[in-house]
Amino acid sequence: MLPSADFPALRVLVADDEPDHAESLRILLELWGHEVRVARDGAEALTAAEQFQPHLALLDFNMPKLSGGEVARRLRQLPGQEDLVLVLITANAEDAAPVVPYRPLFNYFIRKPYNLTQLERFLARASRASVEPGDTDEAPGT
Amino acid sequence: MGATLDLDELCSVLRACDVIELDDCTPAYLGDFLAERVAAAEPDLSVKLRMLDGERMDRLCECIKAAHAVVR
Numbered sequence: 001m002l003p004s005a006d007f008p009a010l011r012v013l014v015a016d017d018e019p020d021h022a023e024s025l026r027i028l029l030e031l032w033g034h035e036v037r038v039a040r041d042g043a044e045a046l047t048a049a050e051q052f053q054p055h056l057a058l059l060d061f062n063m064p065k066l067s068g069g070e071v072a073r074r075l076r077q078l079p080g081q082e083d084l085v086l087v088l089i090t091a092n093a094e095d096a097a098p099v100v101p102y103r104p105l106f107n108y109f110i111r112k113p114y115n116l117t118q119l120e121r122f123l124a125r126a127s128r129a130s131v132e133p134g135d136t137d138e139a140p141g142t
Numbered sequence: 143m144g145a146t147l148d149l150d151e152l153c154s155v156l157r158a159c160d161v162i163e164l165d166d167c168t169p170a171y172l173g174d175f176l177a178e179r180v181a182a183a184e185p186d187l188s189v190k191l192r193m194l195d196g197e198r199m200d201r202l203c204e205c206i207k208a209a210h211a212v213v214r
Contacts, residue, residue: 020158023179024160024175027175027179113162113163114161114163116162116169117165
């Protein structure tokens with residue numbers, strides 16, 4: 001679904017230390033008309049978020065330097081990030097022990113592999129709606 | 143008929159799909175996605191993928207789904 005007046009293009013931050021995974025997401029998001037910035041670790045994700053001011057951040061949980069959970073915690077503390085939609089990417093269930101403390105910080109949870117239909121629909125929904133932190137609406141890949 | 147892939151190229155395509163999951167219908171953007179994924183490492187394959195006609199892209203999509211059913 002390409003951007004339109006009802007589904008505006010988003011600035012999307014992708015943070016994943018797996019180059020192939022990050023690249024796959026980047027390509028898909030750009031094909032769907034969104035602007036993408038890729039970060040390879042948690043520290044880079046924080047810097048990129050401050051510079052890029054994304055609408056949406058897809059954060060892999062297990063990353064070097066800072067986990068996706070810690071990135072989320074610090075992003076939520078920054079001024080002007082109230083509308084930032086945070087999505088946790090995990091290969092395991094979002095109720096796995098390391099993830100649990102960070103759950104309230106995220107708007108959505110998605111698992112790899114990325115179901116393309118669900119992911120595309122999610123981006124369309126995210127582009128026209130704002131979601132409150134802690135909302136666990138149905139997420140793609142679950 | 144359009145371009146065809148050899149086995150090595152098919153393997154490259156399957157590896158490029160490592161982190162995605164396909165549903166029943168072939169996404170209209172699948173060819174572009176695959177072409178972009180392999181472009182840096184295999185530019186000739188990237189060109190071939192952009193030349194695949196609809197029928198071959200559908201078959202490729204089915205092949206990818208079948209492979210995922212085996213390895214996941």
